Amino acid sequence: MLKEEIKLATKIKQGIDLIIISFSFLLSYFLRNYLSYSFPNLFPPLFPLERYLGLFPLFLFSWWFLLRIQGFYSLPGNKFLTESPEIIIRSGVMVLLSLGGLIFTFKLNYISRTFIFLLVFISTLLLLISPFIFKMLGKKESNHRQILIAGQKEHAANLIPKVMKLKNWGLRIVGLVVDDPDIVGNEIEGIKAIGTLTDLPQIIKENVIDEVIFSVPEAWLSKINPLILACEEAGITVRITLNFFNPLIAKYSLGELEGIPLLSFLTLPKNMAQLFVKQLFDYLGAFFLVLLLSPLFLLIAIMIKISSPGPVIFKQIRCGLNGRKFTFYKFRSMIANAEEIKPNLEELNEATGPVFKIKNDPRVTSIGRFLRKTSIDELPQLFNVLKGDMSLVGPRPPLPSEVEKYEWWQRRRLSMKPGLTCIWQVSGRSKLDFDTWMKMDLEYIDNWSLGLDFKILFKTIPAVLSGKGAM
Numbered sequence: 159m160l161k162e163e164i165k166l167a168t169k170i171k172q173g174i175d176l177i178i179i180s181f182s183f184l185l186s187y188f189l190r191n192y193l194s195y196s197f198p199n200l201f202p203p204l205f206p207l208e209r210y211l212g213l214f215p216l217f218l219f220s221w222w223f224l225l226r227i228q229g230f231y232s233l234p235g236n237k238f239l240t241e242s243p244e245i246i247i248r249s250g251v252m253v254l255l256s257l258g259g260l261i262f263t264f265k266l267n268y269i270s271r272t273f274i275f276l277l278v279f280i281s282t283l284l285l286l287i288s289p290f291i292f293k294m295l296g297k298k299e300s301n302h303r304q305i306l307i308a309g310q311k312e313h314a315a316n317l318i319p320k321v322m323k324l325k326n327w328g329l330r331i332v333g334l335v336v337d338d339p340d341i342v343g344n345e346i347e348g349i350k351a352i353g354t355l356t357d358l359p360q361i362i363k364e365n366v367i368d369e370v371i372f373s374v375p376e377a378w379l380s381k382i383n384p385l386i387l388a389c390e391e392a393g394i395t396v397r398i399t400l401n402f403f404n405p406l407i408a409k410y411s412l413g414e415l416e417g418i419p420l421l422s423f424l425t426l427p428k429n430m431a432q433l434f435v436k437q438l439f440d441y442l443g444a445f446f447l448v449l450l451l452s453p454l455f456l457l458i459a460i461m462i463k464i465s466s467p468g469p470v471i472f473k474q475i476r477c478g479l480n481g482r483k484f485t486f487y488k489f490r491s492m493i494a495n496a497e498e499i500k501p502n503l504e505e506l507n508e509a510t511g512p513v514f515k516i517k518n519d520p521r522v523t524s525i526g527r528f529l530r531k532t533s534i535d536e537l538p539q540l541f542n543v544l545k546g547d548m549s550l551v552g553p554r555p556p557l558p559s560e561v562e563k564y565e566w567w568q569r570r571r572l573s574m575k576p577g578l579t580c581i582w583q584v585s586g587r588s589k590l591d592f593d594t595w596m597k598m599d600l601e602y603i604d605n606w607s608l609g610l611d612f613k614i615l616f617k618t619i620p621a622v623l624s625g626k627g628a629m
Contacts, residue, residue, distance in 0.1 A: 164324075168231050172222070178288060179221050182281035183214055189280075190273040205268045213257070213269065220256055221281065224249040234323055242289050250282035302328055304366050308335040308358060308385070309373035309399075311346060317373045317399060318347040332365055359388045369395040376402040407570075407604065425573055425603070432608050439611075440550050444543035451537060458489055458534060465525040468494030471538055476555035479575045484547040486555055487538035491526030492519070511592025512556075512563035533622045539578050551611040552577025553599040571599045574606070581610075584617035 187210060193201040204210075225231065230245045254274070261269055305321060307314050314334055321331055333352035336342065341351045353361050361367070370389050372382055382398075389396045400421060403410075408423035448455075459470045468490055474497075476486035499521065506516050522530065529535035542548040548555065555576035561569070581602040582595050590598070602610070 172231060174288065175225070175285060176218060176222060178284045179218055179281050180214075182284055183217060183277060186273055186277040186280050190270055190276055193272070201270075201272060204270055204273065209268060210273070216260070217253070217257065217277065220253045221249065221285075224252050239289055243286055246282060246285045250278050250285075253281075254278040302330045302368075304368045305329055305331050306333060306335060306358075306361065306365075306367045306370045307331060307349070307373065308355060308370055308382075310337050310375060310378070311341055313373035313375065313399070313401070315346050316401070317371065318349055321371070322347075332367060333361075335361060335370075355382070355385060358385050359392075362389070362392050362394060367394055369397060371397045371399065373399040373401070425570060426606075435608060436549065436611060439608075440543050443550055444540045448540050448544070451540075454534075455537070458529070458537075461525050462490055462523075466493060466523045475558060476576070477558055477561050477572060478547050478555055480572055481561065482547075483558065484542070484545075484555075486547075487541055489529055489535040489538055491523060491529045491535045492521040493523060496521040511596075512560040513592055513595075536578060543578060547576075549575045549577045551579055551614050553602065554580050554583075568596045570603070571596060574603050579614060579618040581614055584614055584621045 187204070187207055190201070191204055194203045225245065228245045228249065230242060230249075233241055233245075257274055257278070260266070261271075261274070307317060307321070309317075314336065318331065318334075321329055331349050333350050334346060335353050335355055335358050336346075336351045337355055339354050342353060344351055358370070362370075370385075372386070374382055379398075386396050386398075400410075403421075403423070405423050408425045411422040411424055413420045413422060462470050470490060472488045472490040472492070474486045474488070475483050478484050500514065503516065503520070504514070507514050526535070539548055543550060552575050553571050556564075556571075561572070564571075580599065582590055582598040585598065602614075
């Protein structure tokens, strides 16, 4: 079963669980109401259902959230029945405690305690039963996906255990079709070889086959093409393993270009929706920050002009996304001819790698020291964000001369748009050596999410205010 199909099955399972939880709410209310009519001395009448419905969204969300964060919906098929009961019971206890805490805190005395206990008990019980119902449905022959594995012996032996793990998702291996006739009749990983590759059309004709998975070496791709066409003509789904590609970092994605199948290897996040939100947040965030900080910009410009001759804004060519060059802006914090005398100071460089940095740089002006310590000199890069050259969060943009000295593995740092702040900026920025910068930037790229961006943004504020990581 493909990853997308498992995702769909997981969403269906979540939907069914939400229906079960909703049903348990109504069942608990009517059962508690029944107790009031049957035993009025023990159970006083309930308030109308409308009063209780305010509790329903919290109850529904609590169950869904607790199950999700504990990995209930990402359990492997072969572990679902064994590990799901513990997660369900633990979540039920937490739901009970959260509802009880809510009632106590807000003094919701009209809510029956018996109703709450019935609610949690019934919903927990029904959720515990549901996986076994799924298993029973999965045992029905009509719900099985009959899989035939075809290919070389060694490749098939590696694939079988992986398919077997999906048994609870309804996959059943009918048999193996191999390249070696001497293997026919024998078992590989507990699955019988029922024929050779040349027998495939006949095997399809004589058996119920829903899918054929080919697991072959790269050199065999042209050899199996007629077999793929035979499956296509019979209306049978064909899948081909691509384990002859072994990327170390990249994640793969399958697609097509004008009908031509494409296998893509991505070293970047492929969640286009989140990347779109990131870009939108960059533009909106930079726009409002520029409006908010305009008076500060004017004040800083006046202070720079008074303190030393030269322009207010320092411009420099930097490298952006995949090496794109752009004009980088900063408030000038050095004397006007700082770049011209830089070669004379190379021997004072305290940074490792291709980066140039001096703790007490003689080129820095009096106001420049303050701007650098507070990172205010970086604020004009908000205009770089508005121009689309930079992001609010990302690896810091390097100089072209620095990029020329990068080792090959360090170039991957350029695969994401550079940022105004970055992960090492909130981790003792200037106190880190160059290789650590690189590794932290790559770690950011590999683990990127909107949540990580917001975390870095929130950590940047105290880092800047404390002056611990001025760049």
